Amino acid sequence: MAREPGGELDLIRKIQLRSGRVSDSASRDSRRASAVTLGIGDDCAILQSPAGHELLVTTDFSLEGRHFDRAAHPARSVGHRCLARGLSDLAAMGATPLAAFLSLALPAGLQRTARGRAWVDGFLDGLLSLARNSGTSLAGGDTSAAPGQHILADIVLTGAAPRGRSLRRSGARAGDALYVTGSLGGSAAELAQLLRTPRRFRSALPENDHPHLFPRPRLLVGQALRRRGLASAAIDVSDGLSTDLHHLCAASGVGAMVEAAALPIHALAATEEDGGLALVLHGGEDYELLFAARPTVRMPRTVAGVPVRRIGRLTRSKRVLLERDGRTEPLDSGGWEHTL
Amino acid sequence: MAREPGGELDLIRKIQLRSGRVSDSASRDSRRASAVTLGIGDDCAILQSPAGHELLVTTDFSLEGRHFDRAAHPARSVGHRCLARGLSDLAAMGATPLAAFLSLALPAGLQRTARGRAWVDGFLDGLLSLARNSGTSLAGGDTSAAPGQHILADIVLTGAAPRGRSLRRSGARAGDALYVTGSLGGSAAELAQLLRTPRRFRSALPENDHPHLFPRPRLLVGQALRRRGLASAAIDVSDGLSTDLHHLCAASGVGAMVEAAALPIHALAATEEDGGLALVLHGGEDYELLFAARPTVRMPRTVAGVPVRRIGRLTRSKRVLLERDGRTEPLDSGGWEHTL
Numbered sequence: 001m002a003r004e005p006g007g008e009l010d011l012i013r014k015i016q017l018r019s020g021r022v023s024d025s026a027s028r029d030s031r032r033a034s035a036v037t038l039g040i041g042d043d044c045a046i047l048q049s050p051a052g053h054e055l056l057v058t059t060d061f062s063l064e065g066r067h068f069d070r071a072a073h074p075a076r077s078v079g080h081r082c083l084a085r086g087l088s089d090l091a092a093m094g095a096t097p098l099a100a101f102l103s104l105a106l107p108a109g110l111q112r113t114a115r116g117r118a119w120v121d122g123f124l125d126g127l128l129s130l131a132r133n134s135g136t137s138l139a140g141g142d143t144s145a146a147p148g149q150h151i152l153a154d155i156v157l158t159g160a161a162p163r164g165r166s167l168r169r170s171g172a173r174a175g176d177a178l179y180v181t182g183s184l185g186g187s188a189a190e191l192a193q194l195l196r197t198p199r200r201f202r203s204a205l206p207e208n209d210h211p212h213l214f215p216r217p218r219l220l221v222g223q224a225l226r227r228r229g230l231a232s233a234a235i236d237v238s239d240g241l242s243t244d245l246h247h248l249c250a251a252s253g254v255g256a257m258v259e260a261a262a263l264p265i266h267a268l269a270a271t272e273e274d275g276g277l278a279l280v281l282h283g284g285e286d287y288e289l290l291f292a293a294r295p296t297v298r299m300p301r302t303v304a305g306v307p308v309r310r311i312g313r314l315t316r317s318k319r320v321l322l323e324r325d326g327r328t329e330p331l332d333s334g335g336w337e338h339t340l
Numbered sequence: 341m342a343r344e345p346g347g348e349l350d351l352i353r354k355i356q357l358r359s360g361r362v363s364d365s366a367s368r369d370s371r372r373a374s375a376v377t378l379g380i381g382d383d384c385a386i387l388q389s390p391a392g393h394e395l396l397v398t399t400d401f402s403l404e405g406r407h408f409d410r411a412a413h414p415a416r417s418v419g420h421r422c423l424a425r426g427l428s429d430l431a432a433m434g435a436t437p438l439a440a441f442l443s444l445a446l447p448a449g450l451q452r453t454a455r456g457r458a459w460v461d462g463f464l465d466g467l468l469s470l471a472r473n474s475g476t477s478l479a480g481g482d483t484s485a486a487p488g489q490h491i492l493a494d495i496v497l498t499g500a501a502p503r504g505r506s507l508r509r510s511g512a513r514a515g516d517a518l519y520v521t522g523s524l525g526g527s528a529a530e531l532a533q534l535l536r537t538p539r540r541f542r543s544a545l546p547e548n549d550h551p552h553l554f555p556r557p558r559l560l561v562g563q564a565l566r567r568r569g570l571a572s573a574a575i576d577v578s579d580g581l582s583t584d585l586h587h588l589c590a591a592s593g594v595g596a597m598v599e600a601a602a603l604p605i606h607a608l609a610a611t612e613e614d615g616g617l618a619l620v621l622h623g624g625e626d627y628e629l630l631f632a633a634r635p636t637v638r639m640p641r642t643v644a645g646v647p648v649r650r651i652g653r654l655t656r657s658k659r660v661l662l663e664r665d666g667r668t669e670p671l672d673s674g675g676w677e678h679t680l
Contacts, residue, residue: 045396055388057441061443066487148490
């Protein structure tokens with residue numbers, strides 16, 4: 001019943017055609033090629049988990065008006081971020097991505113306008129470009145007309161890690177050191193700029209230095225931490241350092257002491273009045289990795305080419321504290337809380 | 341930032357608490373208990389695909405205003421149907437369900453009203469009751485506030501089947517016989533009744549004979565067809581017999597001849613003016629299995645307790661035809677087209 005030109009079937013064909021190209025490119029990598037036995041076009045996709053591996057699954061909404069703003073975010077960024085959220089969850093567990101499944105609902109009539117079609121093309125470009133770069137096949141999903149005027153996406157990421165070796169939130173102990181990759185606060189700072197002057201970002205390129213628009217999930221870092229046995233627990237900084245640290249502490253049954261002076265501040269955040277501290281602690285969506293390591297581990301300065309900074313330690317008390325200018329204060333959870 | 345009472349965090353806790361009970365019940369089944377190593381509460385869920393098995397994945401939107409109507413569908417039915425759609429996809433491939441992942445976005449304020457909370461409870465009751473009955477663990481997902489006034493759900497189902505043995509749409513050959521389970525048209529007929537007199541259905545119980553409100557995915561039938569090598573190709577009747585038969589024929593590179601007189605008509609549809617034929621052919625959402633079998637296969641009358649009816653045959657011509665009162669006419673695809 002949805003076979004008008006520019007309708008649902010056209011959308012499916014467009015996705016099939018383009019995701020086919022992803023599979024072709026992925027098939028040069030024999031391990032990954034074997035992951036998706038059957039892609040789009042049957043009742044289910046069929047995946048093979050590599051021998052001796054466990055399978056990881058994560059799902060993330062990208063809803064217009066909640067997770068992005070069509071007036072502010074370029075379509076390419078929305079597609080990139082849609083996939084990046086799930087890839088970052090895989091990164092936090094040290095996994096390798098296998099396949100993604102995209103559920104996409106578009107408002108009625110969107111694809112009947114040139115502007116709407118360009119939006120969908122940009123969205124798929126952003127998503128499939130990151131899929132290619134991360135070795136992720138788009139193996140299926142669902143499409144629908146949206147019931148209202150908002151674009152609705154939900155993405156499932158599957159990945160693999162050697163059985164029993166995935167990094168978890170729960171492995172840290174009191175006495176472990178606390179680390180973070182890259183720098184924090186950049187995403188929230190760029191978002192604030194974006195909402196002030198959206199036009200500046202319409203053709204945001206290169207994609208290398210846009211911590212909000214084009215975050216780079218730390219897949220290789222997570223895999224190296226797991227492979228080299230460097231981390232005792234890990235989580236990605238999606239909801240904000242303060243919130244995600246509370247999650248890690250709760251799962252591990254420990255507290256934490258964070259040294260404010262040690263926090264790596266993104267250049268875009270450092271120009272804030274407070275030096276960027278609020279954005280670093282609570283901004284969220286940095287998609288860096290926050291992880292713990294036994295005190296005896298000699299942590300390299302960079303892992304997989306990404307700087308790693310020691311920002312504190314885990315404690316026996318269940319309290320999460322911030323040490324700042326010689327004083328200690330509670331570090332309350334101040335970010336988003338939405339991960340199931 | 342969403343920690344008001346009745347907010348997102350409360351929803352997550354409610355789901356965690358209830359899905360925990362599902363896991364407890366599933367843990368009595370040792371094979372399934374081993375499937376979900378790590379459920380809700382980390383960056384990803386961890387699944388173990390049973391040895392020698394491949395993993396199947398399917399995703400389905402359930403969007404208010406598109407897939408259900410809050411005024412007409414009881415909440416319990418919405419939850420049941422949300423899971424049933426994915427289970428039926430697994431059934432069509434002969435798979436056993438492992439774990440489900442629910443992404444759920446609720447309109448702002450819904451959970452602050454008693455009626456809204458009752459809706460969410462009913463929805464989860466329906467979903468988790470079918471999860472329990474089908475041995476499916478709820479292992480994760482995502483929650484969000486919805487951007488508009490519509491309830492938005494997306495569900496992922498994972499399942500397992502012995503490697504290389506999943507039933508596919510593509511295995512049929514010209515000369516194969518065509519079969520369908522149960523009866524058709526009941527769902528569309530019940531939906532029409534429901535939209536006329538929604539109040540009659542507010543407390544629809546027992547759930548046994550409501551083809552639209554509480555469809556029963558044919559998991560055991562699909563598994564038996566696979567295990568006993570009875571089917572050469574299969575698909576579930578979600579979009580309507582005519583549409584799904586076109587999908588099966590296209591995937592297998594064959595045509596079909598359907599005998600109108602052989603079609604099993606649900607009692608609710610049989611009272612229509614045309615004897616129910618339009619609803620049987622195009623109604624959709626029956627969640628029966630449509631499958632092919634080699635002409636040499638002796639098909640039992642029932643499989644896993646469900647009647648199986650021969651409704652035609654597959655042909656070398658690529659045309660899909662209906663034989664009716666001695667005349668042959670094209671059977672055009674007349675159902676929904678939305679499966680990626």
